[in-house]
Amino acid sequence: MLRYTLRRLASALVLMLFVSFVAFILVFAAGDPAVRIAGESGSAADAARIRAEFGFDQPVWVQYLHWLAGLLRGDLGHSFYFNQPVSAILLPALATTLLLGACAICFALALALPLGIAAGRFPNTLLDRFALLVAVVGQAMPSFWLALLLVIAFSVDNQLLPASGIGHWQNYVMPTAVLGYFAAPAVMRLTRSGMIATLETDYIRTSRAMGIPAGRVLRSYALRNAIIPVVGVASAQFGYMLAGSVVVESVFAIPGAGQLAWQSILRSDLPMVQALVLCFALIYVALTFLADIVNAWLDPRMRG
Amino acid sequence: MSVLLEVRDLTVDIATEAGTLHAVQGIGFEVRRGETFCLVGESGCGKSLTALAVMGLLPRRAVRTATAMRLETTDLLAQSERALENLRGRRMAMIFQEPMTALNPAFTIGHQLTDVLRTHTNASADEARARALFLLRRVGINAPEARLSQYPHQLSGGLRQRVLIAMALMCGPALIVADEPTTALDVTIQAELLHLLAELQREFDMGLMLITHDLGIVSRIADRVAVMYAGQIVETGDVEQIFASPSHPYTRGLMACLPQPGQARMQALPSIKGTIPSLVGTLTGCRFRDRCAHAMPACESDITLRPAGAGHDYRCILPPAHAEAVPA
Amino acid sequence: MSDLAVPVLAPARRRRWTRHPGLIAGSAVVVVIIALALLAPVISGYDPYDQDLLARIVPPVWMDGGSWDHVLGTDQLGRDYLARLLYGARVSLLIGVSAALISGVIGTALGVLAGYFGGKTDLVISFLITARLALPVILVALAVVATIGSSLTVVILVLGLLIWDRYALVMRAGTQQLRSADFITAARVQGCSAWQIMRFEILPNLANNLIIVATLEIGQAIVLESALSFLGLGVPPPLPSWGLMVAEGKSYILFDSWMITIPGLALFALVLAINMVGDGLRDVTAPEGRN
Numbered sequence: 076m077l078r079y080t081l082r083r084l085a086s087a088l089v090l091m092l093f094v095s096f097v098a099f100i101l102v103f104a105a106g107d108p109a110v111r112i113a114g115e116s117g118s119a120a121d122a123a124r125i126r127a128e129f130g131f132d133q134p135v136w137v138q139y140l141h142w143l144a145g146l147l148r149g150d151l152g153h154s155f156y157f158n159q160p161v162s163a164i165l166l167p168a169l170a171t172t173l174l175l176g177a178c179a180i181c182f183a184l185a186l187a188l189p190l191g192i193a194a195g196r197f198p199n200t201l202l203d204r205f206a207l208l209v210a211v212v213g214q215a216m217p218s219f220w221l222a223l224l225l226v227i228a229f230s231v232d233n234q235l236l237p238a239s240g241i242g243h244w245q246n247y248v249m250p251t252a253v254l255g256y257f258a259a260p261a262v263m264r265l266t267r268s269g270m271i272a273t274l275e276t277d278y279i280r281t282s283r284a285m286g287i288p289a290g291r292v293l294r295s296y297a298l299r300n301a302i303i304p305v306v307g308v309a310s311a312q313f314g315y316m317l318a319g320s321v322v323v324e325s326v327f328a329i330p331g332a333g334q335l336a337w338q339s340i341l342r343s344d345l346p347m348v349q350a351l352v353l354c355f356a357l358i359y360v361a362l363t364f365l366a367d368i369v370n371a372w373l374d375p376r377m378r379g
Numbered sequence: 380m381s382v383l384l385e386v387r388d389l390t391v392d393i394a395t396e397a398g399t400l401h402a403v404q405g406i407g408f409e410v411r412r413g414e415t416f417c418l419v420g421e422s423g424c425g426k427s428l429t430a431l432a433v434m435g436l437l438p439r440r441a442v443r444t445a446t447a448m449r450l451e452t453t454d455l456l457a458q459s460e461r462a463l464e465n466l467r468g469r470r471m472a473m474i475f476q477e478p479m480t481a482l483n484p485a486f487t488i489g490h491q492l493t494d495v496l497r498t499h500t501n502a503s504a505d506e507a508r509a510r511a512l513f514l515l516r517r518v519g520i521n522a523p524e525a526r527l528s529q530y531p532h533q534l535s536g537g538l539r540q541r542v543l544i545a546m547a548l549m550c551g552p553a554l555i556v557a558d559e560p561t562t563a564l565d566v567t568i569q570a571e572l573l574h575l576l577a578e579l580q581r582e583f584d585m586g587l588m589l590i591t592h593d594l595g596i597v598s599r600i601a602d603r604v605a606v607m608y609a610g611q612i613v614e615t616g617d618v619e620q621i622f623a624s625p626s627h628p629y630t631r632g633l634m635a636c637l638p639q640p641g642q643a644r645m646q647a648l649p650s651i652k653g654t655i656p657s658l659v660g661t662l663t664g665c666r667f668r669d670r671c672a673h674a675m676p677a678c679e680s681d682i683t684l685r686p687a688g689a690g691h692d693y694r695c696i697l698p699p700a701h702a703e704a705v706p707a
Numbered sequence: 708m709s710d711l712a713v714p715v716l717a718p719a720r721r722r723r724w725t726r727h728p729g730l731i732a733g734s735a736v737v738v739v740i741i742a743l744a745l746l747a748p749v750i751s752g753y754d755p756y757d758q759d760l761l762a763r764i765v766p767p768v769w770m771d772g773g774s775w776d777h778v779l780g781t782d783q784l785g786r787d788y789l790a791r792l793l794y795g796a797r798v799s800l801l802i803g804v805s806a807a808l809i810s811g812v813i814g815t816a817l818g819v820l821a822g823y824f825g826g827k828t829d830l831v832i833s834f835l836i837t838a839r840l841a842l843p844v845i846l847v848a849l850a851v852v853a854t855i856g857s858s859l860t861v862v863i864l865v866l867g868l869l870i871w872d873r874y875a876l877v878m879r880a881g882t883q884q885l886r887s888a889d890f891i892t893a894a895r896v897q898g899c900s901a902w903q904i905m906r907f908e909i910l911p912n913l914a915n916n917l918i919i920v921a922t923l924e925i926g927q928a929i930v931l932e933s934a935l936s937f938l939g940l941g942v943p944p945p946l947p948s949w950g951l952m953v954a955e956g957k958s959y960i961l962f963d964s965w966m967i968t969i970p971g972l973a974l975f976a977l978v979l980a981i982n983m984v985g986d987g988l989r990d991v992t993a994p995e996g997r998n
Contacts (some may be wrong), residue, residue, distance in 0.1 A: 090834070094841050101850055211986070215979035217930050219937045220953060220971030227964045277480040284436060284475070285495045285546060286468030288461070299485050311840070318843030322934050326957075336846050337938055340853045348850055355843040363841075375530040376484055 079371050087364040091357055095146070098352040099139050102345045142349070152346030156339065161350045165332065169354060171241060172324070172331035175254065176317045178247055182255030183316075184309065187263035194263070195270020195301070196293060206267065210260035218319065222253045222326040239328035250327045254320060258312040265308050269301035276300070303374050310366035314359035380411040383554050383586035384433065384471075387447035391428050394440055398659045402428050402441070404610040410554065410586040415577065417597045417618075418590045419633075420607035423655055426590045427476075429607075430556045433588075434473050435463045450554060469499040472547035476559040478540035482531035488542055489527030495549040507549075514545035518575060537568040544575065551583065558590045573600050594637055598622060606630050609655050609666035612684070616691030624700035626693040628671045665695070673697055730987025736980035740796055740973075747793035751778075755794040755947045759785030764963055779969060783955060788966075792973060795947040799929050799977060802863055802942070806928035807921050809867025814874025815917065819905050821875070822882025829879075836875050844869050845934060852940045862941055866928050877920050881913045915992045922985035926978045933974055949974045 109126040126132045130141065145152065151161040186209075194206035229249060230238035237246050273279060274297055282292045321333030328334075332351060339347035371377045391403035403425040410416040418426045432443045435455065448455040450471055458466065467473075475481050483491060492514075493507035502510070508527070515523035518541040531539060540560060547555055557576065561569035577600050580587040591597060597604055597618065605615040606627065614627040625631045632651040653670035656662075665682050668674040677696055684692040687699030743750065759781065766773045767780040767788070779788035821832035848865050855861050885891060885908075894904050910917075933950030935941030942948040949970040956966030 090837060090841065093834070093838050097838065097842060101847060102854070211979065211982060215926065215930075215975055215982050217933050217937075217950070217953075217971065217974050217978070219934060219950075220967070220974060223953065223957065223960065223967050223971070227960060227967070231961055231964065277475065277477055278483040280436065281475065281481045281543070281546075282483070283464075284434060284467055284473045285498070285549075286464045286466065287494065287498050288464050291498075296483055296486070300483065303485075314841075319845055319934075321845055321849070322937065325938060333846075337849060340846075340849050340940070343853075348846075352843060352846055352850070355846065356841040359841045359843075374485060376532045 076371060079377070080368055083364055083367050087360050090360050094356040094360065095143065095353055096139060098349050098356060099142055100135070101352060102349055103135060146353075151350040154339075154344055154347050156342045156344040156347065161346050165335065165347065165350055165354070168330060168335045169332045171329065172317060172320050172333060175247065175250055175320065175324075175329065175331060176313060178251040179254035179316055180258060180309070180313045182251050183258040183262060183312070186255065187259040188266055188305075191263040191266025191305075192270055192293075192298070192301075194267040195274065198267075198271055203267075206263060210263050213256050213260040216256075218253055218257050219322045219326055221256065222249065222323055225249045225253065226326070241329055246327070246329075250323050250329060253326075254316055254323050257319065258309075258316045261312055262305060262309050266301065266305050269304055270297065273297045273301040299373070303370055306369050306373065307363070307366045310362040311359075314355075314362050317358060318355045380413050381451075382409050383412045383451060384410040384588065385447055385449045386429075386433065387445060389429065389432055389443070389445040389448065391425065391432050391437065392442045392444075393438075394442075395659065401658050401662060402610055403432065404662065406605075406607070406610075406612045408605050408612065408615065410588050411603075412553065412586050413581070413584050414602045415580055415587040415589060415600055417601035417604045418588065418607060419592065419594065419597055419604060421592055421655070424607040425610040426607050427558050430473065430558045430588070430590055433556060434467060434471065435460075436473070465499070468495050468547075468552070469550045470552050471554040471556065472550075472552040474540075474543050474547050474555065474557040474560045477563050478536050478543055479563070481543055482539055484531055487528050487530055488534070492527075492542070492546055492549060495546055499550050510549060511545070514548050515542070517548075517579070518542075518545045519571070520545075536564055537572070540564060540568075540572060541575075544572070544579070548579065548583070552585065554586045554588065555580070556588045556590070559592070560589075561596070562591070562593075569596075576600070594633055606633070610658055611666060611694065613667065613695070614687075614691075614693040615684075616688065620688055620691040624687065624691075626687040626691070626697075626699035627667075627695045628673060628697070629667050630693075632670075727987045727991055729983045730991060733980040733983030733987055736976060737984060740977050740980070741800065743793055744796035744800055747790070747797065751787060751790040751793055753777075753787035753790040755786060755790040756945050757786060761785065764959065764966075766963065767965055767969075770965065780965065782952070782966065783959070788969065791947040791952060792949075792970060795949045795952060795970065796973070796977070798859070798942060798946060798948050799932065799974070802859070802866070802932045803925040803929040803981075805863045806866035806870065806932075807924040809863070810869070810871035810924060810928075811874055811917070811921050813868070814871030815878050815910075817871065818875040818878025818880075819882045819909060819913075822879040823886055823901065823905055823909065825883075825886075832875070832879070836872055836879075839869075839872050844931070848931070848935055849938060849940045852935065857940060857943045859942060859946065862932055862935065866931055870924060870927060870931070873924060874917075874920050877916050878913060881916050882909055885909050885912055915988075919985050919988045919992075922981060922988065926981040926985070929974070929978055929981070 109122045109129070109131045130138055142152065149162070151165060153159070154161050154164060157164050190206040190209065194203040197203060226238045226249065229236040236248055237243070238249075240246055274293075279292060279297055279300075282296055283289070287296075317333075319333075320331060321337050323329070324331045324334040325337060332354065336348065336351040338344075339351065386409070387407040388405045389403055389407065390401070390405055393400040393402055406425075406429065408416065408418070418429060420426045428437065428441065431437050432441075432445075433448065433455070435458075437443055445456060450466065453466065453470075455463070455466075482488070489508065489511060492511040493504065496502050496507040496510055497504070511527060512523050515526060520526055520538065520541055526534070526538075526542075531542075534542065544560075555576075560576070561572050564572065573596060576587060576589070579585070589596070589600065601618045603616070604618050604621045605612045606621070606629065607613070608629050614621065614625065614630045621630065622634070625634050629651070632649075635649045636651070638648065651670055656666055656669060664680055665671070665674075665678040668678040671678070675696075682694050682696060684694050687693045691699075693699060762777070762781050763783055763785045765777050765781040768775055768778050770780075773780060777787050777789070779792060782788055782791065817832050817835070821829040848869060851865050852861055882905075891904060891908055894908050899908075932941055933948065933953070936948040936950030937954045939954065941950055944951060952970040953967050953974075956963070956970070959966050
């Protein structure tokens with residue numbers, strides 16, 4: 076178990092290094108950032124000054140190493156727009172997004188797991204078709220449209236929930252629902268197929284042949300087997316959800332990391348953009364790493 | 380010996396796209412306490428479904444009917460699913476063919492063993508553990524303490540099957556149904572496990588219903604035998620009767636296929652030509668007639684079981700018991 | 708992503724095609740939308756770029772103040788809504804199919820190479836796939852479009868270069884399965900080059916998987932484009948994009964919520980239909996029932 080953990084940790088670290096490089100390179104995607112920051116009204120002299128000031132005149136890999144060294148010291152860079160350290164702005168925003176994401180994934184699991192288990196237990200019944208309908212609709216519906224529909228229904232037509240901000244818990248209801256519904260279908264489908272496959276195995280048949288009551292077979296045995304692949308998917312979905320939060324945060328005016336990323340892109344606040352892309356990528360890598368470890372713990376065959 | 384399991388007119392039908400598949404057609408047999416009863420037949424003859432029907436573990440699409448199915452005094456047909464769950468593992472237990480997949484990979488051997496006992500009795504964790512250790516030793520696993528905390532993937536196929544035998548014995552059932560328990564294992568381990576099963580059956584005074592396609596196994600371990608073909612029992616009797624005077628052409632064909640010591644080398648192994656008939660739709664007459672050298676017009680009508688000797692029945696209109704087996 | 712069964716799929720049987728309600732319904736809706744998009748100039752006489760500042764935000768015909776002049780009303784610049792909706796269908800379909808094609812080429816190439824050669828090639832490509840999965844796609848797309856400037860071509864290229872991961876995963880798994888098949892060994896023994904084997908033996912056998920993934924990716928590309936346009940960094944105005952229309956309608960949410968509902972509904976219907984086609988194809992070619 077320990078060796079497996081260390082191996083996975085090593086590959087996770089290599090991955091993090093690679094994505095950090097990609098995140099850094101991103102802003103150099105097309106042309107000279109100095110020119111872009113100087114703007115349309117800037118002159119060549121302005122651009123040159125900016126270049127020198129921010130170090131763009133150095134080779135890219137040197138700039139990357141500077142940045143990386145800073146990261147390891149905890150310095151995420153200096154925001155062009157706010158004229159403050161990136162971390163001062165980014166971390167509170169990230170906390171908001173993570174809170175929203177946590178609520179959303181709980182909602183998603185609360186919706187998807189029971190539905191998936193029930194659908195897997197009773198395949199090809201009305202319940203199953205309903206579950207699949209929920210999944211299919213969730214995968215097709217654009218999140219911004221669902222968000223706006225909810226706003227229309229609950230804020231405009233009936234003043235039940237606030238449409239923006241994060242002051243009260245009510246603010247989190249609609250964003251959680253939209254974000255969670257985005258992640259639920261994949262989890263539901265996998266739980267369902269995992270349940271169907273598990274209930275057909277020889278070892279579940281053995282349990283039934285030994286007279287273990289059907290309810291307990293489902294809860295204590297089959298669930299444990301079926302849940303294994305779901306852990307991986309759920310954590311990946313959490314990662315996608317965080318990255319996709321930009322849409323939801325924009326509709327509900329939530330000052331989270333997604334919103335910050337969008338605005339920073341529009342403002343050409345390069346250090347902020349680099350740091351945010353890096354953060355989201357790192358969170359994903361960390362989540363999948365943790366999921367692998369949990370998987371290994373759940374499935375004894377995967378250890379060592 | 381008292382009758383442990385009585386089955387009369389068991390039928391299993393399966394709905395398929397092409398029509399109803401009559402997998403088991405009106406078979407009847409008895410298993411007595413202290414006796415090993417073997418159900419023999421080739422793949423697809425319905426013997427596994429018979430075992431599942433007895434245990435009440437048929438798949439959803441399969442429909443079971445019978446005029447009688449009794450485990451000692453309990454009518455198995457009249458039991459609710461909950462009552463059947465109570466019986467399974469406690470008074471009747473089943474061992475399946477494929478040990479590699481029959482144990483749950485996410486739980487320890489000890490957990491799976493003790494859970495059976497604790498489900499059916501109010502044994503404590505220690506008592507269940509003690510019983511598990513006792514049985515693991517009894518089925519020939521040395522140093523069982525270590526095995527309790529191991530996972531199935533850490534055991535070989537033979538060991539896993541021993542664990543499954545121990546699991547079946549946890550509550551001391553009266554009837555064991557074993558569906559080809561050694562087919563998936565090495566020949567050397569086969570012999571050991573069969574010997575073990577026979578010993579256990581005698582020691583715990585159980586009834587053992589053994590399903591197999593291997594006549595060699597039957598000759599070594601059975602007390603009574605029923606030969607199945609295409610969903611019907613075509614011959615039934617004591618093991619000596621079946622081997623000494625096989626009366627149904629199919630049984631005789633099976634006997635002829637057994638390699639004999641002293642057989643001349645380079646002699647072609649006899650086989651029964653043809654394949655089993657389709658079991659879909661209405662079936663009439665002798666199911667074996669397309670492969671039988673002695674088929675005649677009278678075989679077109681349904682044939683009942685008739686006696687070939689005391690306690691020896693067969694389903695053929697030919698006279699019983701020629702001295703030597705005649706290949707088809 | 709991981710709900711796709713990866714076994715190499717059997718050819719669909721004609722009977723199962725016609726019996727699958729989801730497949731039929733989805734295909735019908737997709738065909739209708741394609742037809743509507745192609746017949747846009749015939750159905751609506753208006754040019755989607757024509758502004759009529761005297762007739763702004765006219766509601767659809769079934770609401771108060773609506774008229775048959777503009778069946779679905781007009782937007783904030785007086786442009787006919789039905790026209791923008793129909794021409795918007797062209798944009799969505801064009802972007803969806805193009806992006807799916809580009810990402811298909813990239814993903815299939817990577818997946819087949821990784822699955823066929825294994826070893827270091829597989830290690831590198833798998834690493835690339837994982838790295839791609841770690842990156843927040845929307846943010847990266849937003850950043851690139853903001854940097855380069857938005858246009859139809861840019862959006863197509865950015866999406867195409869980003870969403871190849873599912874192709875790569877499915878093709879890789881499928882190729883790995885086929886690699887050990889006897890007919891592949893036979894081809895190698897006959898002296899076929901790796902390229903020939905991949906082109907003539909492996910790819911045709913993975914065609915079913917490829918079509919299913921492609922269908923689902925078209926849907927994903929359409930949703931992604933609409934999200935980008937909604938955030939103002941997708942298709943540039945005045946091009947009619949459904950996502951953009953929803954964004955423009957957001958300011959009028961209090962009294963004219965139809966400006967949001969209608970294009971969103973169109974998006975939902977199109978993506979739903981496409982997904983149903985993809986799922987239906989998977990059901991029809993998979994050996995067992997839906998998983």
